[in-house]
Amino acid sequence: MLTPEILSVRELRAGLAGVLKQVQQPGAEPVFVGPHRKAEAVVMSVSQYEQLQQAAAVRREAVAEALASVRAEGLEPSDEGLKMFEAIAEGRMTPEEAREQTLARYRR
Known part of the structure; x- marks a missing residue:
């Protein structure tokens, strides 16, 4: 994954309308924001956020x-x-990673 560009808070304030327009474009990446270019917040479209929430709900239900x-x-x-179940539900681990981690324990 490429390191995203991080806008300073000042840049976000100055270009907020443009940033909001940018994140609405199809396939647009979220915009990261933070003081001293240290990411502390993310600006994304509502549809992207809803997709993330739906994916999280599907993971939780499967777990x-x-x-x-x-x-x-x-x-x-x-x-x-x-x-491990919790990590999968939260998206910190894939089911494949959990499987490999479990199998590795028994391969010793």
Whole structure:
């Protein structure tokens, strides 16, 4: 992933109308903003935000179903397993990464 351009707060204030127009363009990337060019906020279109929220909801639902399936078998994940489920639900880990991490534990 390329490092995004980060606007200073002053640049955002001066060009807010242009930034809002920019993020509305199809396929536009979010704009990062922060003092001293250290990203502390993101400006994105409402449609991009809604897509992120929908993807997060789908992940949470899939994780809840997987956890319910495990528990229906009379099993309870370890604390480490629950942390992995949580990481997947939050988008910090993909299911593939969780699978590899789990399998690596048993390959030792």
